[in-house]
Structure formats: structure tokens, C-alpha cells
Amino acid sequence: MSEMVAVKTPPVVDDSERIYTAGQWYLAWRKFKKNRLALASGAMLIVLYMMTLFSGFIAPYEADHRFGGRDFVPPQSVYFFSQDGFHLRPFIYALQADFDPASGRKIYQADENQRYPIYFFVSGDRHSFLGLETHLHLFGIQVHDGDGIFLFGTDRQGRDLFSRVFYGARVSLTIGLIGVFISIVLGSVLGVVSGYFGGWVDELLQRLIEILRAFPQIPLWMALSAAIPADIDQLKTYFMITLILSFLGWTSLARQVRGRVLSLRNEEFVMSARLMGASHWRVIFRHLIPAVLGHIIVIGTIAIPEMILAESSLSFLNLGIRPPMTSWGVLLQDGRSLTTLYYYQWLLFPAGFIVVAVLCFNFLGDGLRDAVDPYSK
Amino acid sequence: MLTFIVRRLLRMIPTLIAISIMVFVIIQLPPGDFFDSLQAQLAQSDSQADQEAFEALRRQYHLDKPMWQQYLYWISGCLRGDFGYSFEWRRPVSQLIAERLGLTFLMASGALLFMWLVALPIGIYSARNRYSIGDYFWTFMAFIGLCVPGFIIALIAMYISVFWFGGSAGGLFSPEFKYAPWDWAKVWDFLMHLWVPVVVIGASGTAGLMRIMRTSMLDVLDEQYITTARAKGLAERWVIYKYAVRVAINPMISILGLQLPQLVSGSIIVAIVLGLPTTGPLFYRALETQDMYLAGTCLLLLAILLLLGNLMADILLAWADPRIRLE
Numbered sequence: 001m002s003e004m005v006a007v008k009t010p011p012v013v014d015d016s017e018r019i020y021t022a023g024q025w026y027l028a029w030r031k032f033k034k035n036r037l038a039l040a041s042g043a044m045l046i047v048l049y050m051m052t053l054f055s056g057f058i059a060p061y062e063a064d065h066r067f068g069g070r071d072f073v074p075p076q077s078v079y080f081f082s083q084d085g086f087h088l089r090p091f092i093y094a095l096q097a098d099f100d101p102a103s104g105r106k107i108y109q110a111d112e113n114q115r116y117p118i119y120f121f122v123s124g125d126r127h128s129f130l131g132l133e134t135h136l137h138l139f140g141i142q143v144h145d146g147d148g149i150f151l152f153g154t155d156r157q158g159r160d161l162f163s164r165v166f167y168g169a170r171v172s173l174t175i176g177l178i179g180v181f182i183s184i185v186l187g188s189v190l191g192v193v194s195g196y197f198g199g200w201v202d203e204l205l206q207r208l209i210e211i212l213r214a215f216p217q218i219p220l221w222m223a224l225s226a227a228i229p230a231d232i233d234q235l236k237t238y239f240m241i242t243l244i245l246s247f248l249g250w251t252s253l254a255r256q257v258r259g260r261v262l263s264l265r266n267e268e269f270v271m272s273a274r275l276m277g278a279s280h281w282r283v284i285f286r287h288l289i290p291a292v293l294g295h296i297i298v299i300g301t302i303a304i305p306e307m308i309l310a311e312s313s314l315s316f317l318n319l320g321i322r323p324p325m326t327s328w329g330v331l332l333q334d335g336r337s338l339t340t341l342y343y344y345q346w347l348l349f350p351a352g353f354i355v356v357a358v359l360c361f362n363f364l365g366d367g368l369r370d371a372v373d374p375y376s377k
Numbered sequence: 378m379l380t381f382i383v384r385r386l387l388r389m390i391p392t393l394i395a396i397s398i399m400v401f402v403i404i405q406l407p408p409g410d411f412f413d414s415l416q417a418q419l420a421q422s423d424s425q426a427d428q429e430a431f432e433a434l435r436r437q438y439h440l441d442k443p444m445w446q447q448y449l450y451w452i453s454g455c456l457r458g459d460f461g462y463s464f465e466w467r468r469p470v471s472q473l474i475a476e477r478l479g480l481t482f483l484m485a486s487g488a489l490l491f492m493w494l495v496a497l498p499i500g501i502y503s504a505r506n507r508y509s510i511g512d513y514f515w516t517f518m519a520f521i522g523l524c525v526p527g528f529i530i531a532l533i534a535m536y537i538s539v540f541w542f543g544g545s546a547g548g549l550f551s552p553e554f555k556y557a558p559w560d561w562a563k564v565w566d567f568l569m570h571l572w573v574p575v576v577v578i579g580a581s582g583t584a585g586l587m588r589i590m591r592t593s594m595l596d597v598l599d600e601q602y603i604t605t606a607r608a609k610g611l612a613e614r615w616v617i618y619k620y621a622v623r624v625a626i627n628p629m630i631s632i633l634g635l636q637l638p639q640l641v642s643g644s645i646i647v648a649i650v651l652g653l654p655t656t657g658p659l660f661y662r663a664l665e666t667q668d669m670y671l672a673g674t675c676l677l678l679l680a681i682l683l684l685l686g687n688l689m690a691d692i693l694l695a696w697a698d699p700r701i702r703l704e
Contacts, residue, residue: 216639216680220403223403223664338536
């Protein structure tokens with residue numbers, strides 16, 4: 001309603017006066033802007049998702065590119081200074097493999113006589129970028145004798161962890177988004193229907209939700225993902241995991257939306273819409289869903305990090321995404337044993353990305369929740 | 378109050394039936410059964426797999442019957458306390474679970490105790506010193522606790538306990554005590570191992586609880602009766618602990634009933650990483666090997682536990698707030 005008023009008023013220049021006639025979304029944005037932490041988290045998430053979009057380009061190598069004899073290379077440092085002074089072009093040192101008799105492991109040392117300068121926009125592994133095949137990568141070194149640049153080190157099979165983190169982000173970051181999208185569509189439609197019509201529809205849906213919610217989340221997720229056949233293709237596994245995660249997710253959303261709709265149902269604007277001859281579906285989609293949309297977005301934002309955590313846990317247990325597909329959880333499988341924890345701690349780097357993504361979504365969700373609630377201080 | 382509880386219990390019966398059917402369907406979802414995967418394993422290791430023997434085994438465990446009959450066999454057994462037979466362990470499911478149940482609950486209760494002991498004082502402190510450095514610090518810690526996946530906390534805790542304190546990797550006993558009879562040395566050894574899983578399992582819950590207590594406490598501190606209490610000159614300690622905390626703790630009591638089941642389910646992944654002899658790893662292994670009765674029983678028991686937790690929560694709430702009872 002306030003939006004209609006806002007349209008009819010002549011444009012007001014003064015910001016302080018605009019607030020009296022402003023629409024719901026403008027008010028929310030005004031409030032959201034003040035929360036710097038939420039704003040920064042939102043920006044960080046945009047960066048993360050952009051990196052996901054360009055992961056093939058940013059990653060210097062393909063996810064499955066193996067470097068023979070370069071297993072468990074520790075993260076390499078990037079230098080600007082060498083023995084001969086400052087170099088404008090950053091470089092890394094070549095690796096020298098040695099055998100450490102004490103631990104019986106291969107260790108690597110930087111060969112200070114051999115510098116590999118880092119170039120930008122170099123040609124490397126083939127990958128598809130926004131639908132077209134290309135060899136171009138953001139950065140890399142121009143050597144072809146089996147050496148590479150390993151900013152995060154390599155794993156047991158000599159694969160560059162930095163590249164794999166970016167490829168893994170594609171799965172880990174999108175699975176939460178798609179999962180929440182499915183939950184939102186299901187949950188908000190069923191929640192609105194349940195609250196608006198009431199009666200047996202409501203009773204039936206509420207019983208269904210009650211039964212689904214009687215299941216503990218993690219064990220049910222585990223049991224359902226264990227049921228995914230091992231031999232189906234990667235894309236199908238991905239979608240099945242997404243469906244499993246949203247299988248329980250929609251219920252809490254439906255409940256909350258139902259509660260909102262129950263209180264809105266008897267408002268005057270719904271009654272007048274009905275009296276003007278609007279059909280039930282028009283009332284639902286034109287009036288009720290927009291009215292609860294802010295709330296839905298907030299619940300959705302808060303649900304995304306839960307799904308990211310769930311995916312990584314399931315994949316970590318080998319119940320979710322399975323190799324050769326990569327996700328952050330799959331990458332962390334390598335860090336499961338005590339030996340790797342002791343000698344190869346960099347294999348836990350992907351955990352840092354999980355934490356950052358989840359933290360950002362939580363801060364963003366908090367900010368949005370305060371922003372859409374008109375009565376909070 | 379009694380009618381309230383009875384009514385709630387009656388309402389649980391249809392839910393329970395629906396849950397048990399769903400559990401059975403879910404554990405039957407993977408193609409094939411335990412004997413198929415066993416056969417595949419045997420074929421790989423070149424052993425002679427006798428088709429006849431497998432068929433006989435299937436008949437013995439009713440696996441050749443249609444699904445609804447299998448379900449009826451299983452569920453009627455469950456009602457009599459016979460949860461079926463674990464193909465992998467070659468033992469009744471009830472025995473396997475009973476062995477590990479005590480430790481599972483001990484672990485969850487320990488984590489629960491840890492959560493409350495840590496979260497309450499910090500929540501109160503944060504609310505009283507709102508926007509102080511300490512408050513920001515704990516808020517930040519709580520966010521970290523909520524955002525780091527449980528298995529990562531478990532890995533880090535394992536690392537610390539092994540390489541800093543020289544403990545043994547995973548498990549609950551040092552190797553020399555594993556099969557030793559119980560005595561004080563073993564109890565001490567056990568307690569020294571216990572803190573790692575307890576802290577790890579309780580970590581994310583502590584973070585959440587801390588936030589709830591802080592919010593609730595802040596609401597209460599704004600109330601007029603607190604101002605009145607202060608105005609009439611009560612000691613600040615008295616105002617906080619006798620007036621504010623008593624009311625602020627209510628929302629936490631109402632979720633208490635749900636916390637134990639949540640901890641039991643939530644500890645599964647941590648228990649797998651730490652290699653604890655609880656029901657979690659049992660369930661995980663059963664899922665992997667399609668040991669269906671074991672997996673199904675675990676899932677069913679966890680769901681029942683959650684239902685009971687819900688009931689507990691409702692009873693506690695009804696006890697605390699008479700308005701709910703009358704509805």
C-alpha cells in the first residue's frame with residue numbers, strides 16, 4: 001500500500017522527507033546500508049561468486065592436472081626480491097626434491113638459482129569459459145618441464161590445490177544456492193497455500209511437515225545420500241544431493257510463511273482484493289507472496305550456510321559429491337588422517353574457504369533480518 | 378497437565394507409524410541388498426560365491442518377500458524389542474546398539490553440561506557488558522563456532538590432543554587400557570580422553586546457546602521491574618541473578634528437551650572422525666555396507682529420540698507457561 005502512495009507523490013528531493021513516503025524495499029535498503037558488516041559480507045560473497053564463475057580462468061591448471069613427482073608440495077611463496085635485487089615481475093623459485101631420511105618423506109626446497117617469473121594471461125590447460133573453449137589463464141609460469149606454480153601446494157597425486165579450490169567452489173557455493181531456491185519455491189508456495197486456505201489442505205500439509213521434521217537432519221541426510229547409486233554421472237549426483245538438502249529445508253520455511261500468512265489473511269487489503277473480484281491465486285501471488293517476500297529472502301539467506309556446511313560434511317564422509325567431481329568437502333577428505341594433519345597441513349586450506357563463505361552468509365542474513373523488520377531498532 | 382501429556386502421546390502414534398514406514402523405504406532405496414554387495418566383494422577376491430547359499434540367506438531373512446511384508450516382519454519385531462539382525466556383524470541389532478548406547482548418551486550429556494556451563498555465564502556477561510570488547514570477542518567466537526564445520530573442529534582438536542598433549546589418536550582409551558578391566562587408572566585415562574569429543578560436540582551448540590542467552594538477557598534487562606529493583610537499592614548481584622537471569626533463562630529451558638537428541642544426531646560426524654565407539658560410526662558403516670536393519674534401527678531410534686525431545690520441550694513449556702496447557 002505504501003508503494004502506491006509513493007508512486008503518486010511528486011518526487012521529493014530531500015532525503016529526510018522521502019522516508020515518510022518510501023516503499024518497503026527502500027526502507028529496508030536504507031537500514032541495510034547502515035550495517036557495515038552485512039554490507040561487507042555481501043560484497044565478499046559477490047566476489048566469491050564471481051570467482052566461481054571465472055574459476056577455470058583464475059585457476060592456473062585443470063582440476064585433474066597431475067604433476068608427476070610433485071606430490072605434497074608445500075605452498076609456494078611469491079617473491080619480489082632475489083639475490084640480484086628487486087624484480088618488478090613477481091616470481092617463484094623452482095623446486096628441488098630431496099629425501100628426508102628422518103621422516104622417510106620427500107621434502108622440497110626452493111632452488112634459489114632458478115627463478116620462474118609469473119606472467120599474466122598465459123596459455124595453459126584447456127577449459128571452458130562462459131561457454132567457449134579457451135587456453136587462457138589469469139596467471140601462471142611459462143615453463144614446460146613438468147613444473148608448475150602451486151600457491152596452496154599440491155595433494156597426494158600432485159594436483160594443484162589452488163586450482164582445485166576454485167573448481168571445488170563451483171560445487172560447494174552453488175549447491176547451497178540451488179538447494180535454497182528449491183526450498184524457497186516449495187516452502188513459500190505450500191506455506192502460503194496452507195495458511196491461506198486452511199481446512200484440510202492445511203491439516204494435511206502440517207501433518208506432512210510434522211513427520212518430516214521428526215527426522216533428525218544429519219542422519220536423514222546421510223541415509224538419503226547413501227542411497228545415491230555410485231555409478232550415476234556427476235551431474236545427477238550433484239542434483240540429487242541438492243534435492244536431499246532441500247528435502248527437509250522447505251519445511252521450516254513453509255511453517256514460518258504459513259504463520260505470516262495466517263496473520264495477513266484477515267487484513268483489510270486481502271478482503272478488499274477479494275471483494276474486487278480477484279481470484280484466490282491472484283491474491284496469493286499478487287498480494288500475499290510479495291508481502292512475505294522480505295521474510296522469505298531472510299530465511300533463505302540464513303539457510304544457505306547450513307546447506308554449504310551440510311554438503312561439505314557429507315562429501316567429507318564420502319556420502320555426498322564423489323571424486324572426480326570436486327567440492328570443498330571432497331578436498332578435505334585428504335586431510336582426514338593424522339599423518340596428513342602433521343606433515344601436510346595445507347590440505348586443510350579449503351576449510352578456510354568454507355568458514356569465510358558461511359560467515360559471510362550469516363552476517364548478511366543477520367543484516368537482512370534487521371533490515372526487513374520495520375519495528376526493530 | 379496429565380491430559381495434556383496423554384493427548385500429546387496419542388498424537389505421536391500416527392507420526393511414529395509414518396516415520397517407521399519412511400525409515401524402511403529410505404534404507405531400502407539403494408539398489409540391491411547386503412548380499413549383493415557381499416557377493417560383489419567375494420567375486421573380486423576370486424572366492425567361489427555360491428548363488429544357492431545367498432538365496433537361502435535371503436529366504437532366511439525374508440529378503441525375498443515383497444517390501445511391505447519385510448516391513449511388517451521388521452516392525453512387529455521392533456515392537457517386541459527385536460530389531461533384526463546385522464548381516465555385517467552377524468549379531469542382533471539390539472545387542473550392538475545397546476553396547477554403544479551408554480557411551481553415546483554419556484558423550485551427549487557431557488556436551489550438554491559443557492554447553493550450559495560455558496554458554497550461560499558468557500551470555501550473561503555479554504549482555505551486561507554490551508558492546509564492550511569482551512562482548513565483541515565472544516560474539517566473534519560464537520560466530521566462528523557456528524561457522525566452522527564440526528569435522529574440522531574435530532580434526533583440529535585431534536591434532537592438538539595428539540601433538541601438544543601427547544594423547545593417542547582418536548578413540549577413548551590409551552592403547553594399554555583398551556582391553557584392561559576398569560580401575561581408577563582406566564577411569565582417569567578415560568576422563569582425559571573424554572574432554573576432546575565433549576568440547577568438540579558441544580562447540581557449535583555452545584555458540585548458539587550463548588547468543589540466545591545474550592538476546593534474552595538483553596530483553597529482560599530493559600524491563601521495568603529491573604529498573605524498579607535497582608531503584609529500591611538492591612545489590613547489583615541480586616538484581617542480575619535473582620531477578621534477571623531467572624526470567625531470561627526461560628527460552629533456554631524450553632529448548633533443553635531438544636538439545637539432547639540434537640547432540641546425539643549432531644555428534645555422528647564428530648564421532649566418525651574421532652573414531653569413538655558410539656552409535657554414530659555404527660550407523661555410518663551400516664549405511665556403507667547396506668546393513669539395512671542396523672541402519673534402519675539407528676535412524677528409527679534417532680527419530681524417536683527427537684520426538685521424545687519435542688515432547689519434553691512441550692511439557693517443559695507447558696509447565697512454565699499455563700496458557701499453553703489450556704489450548
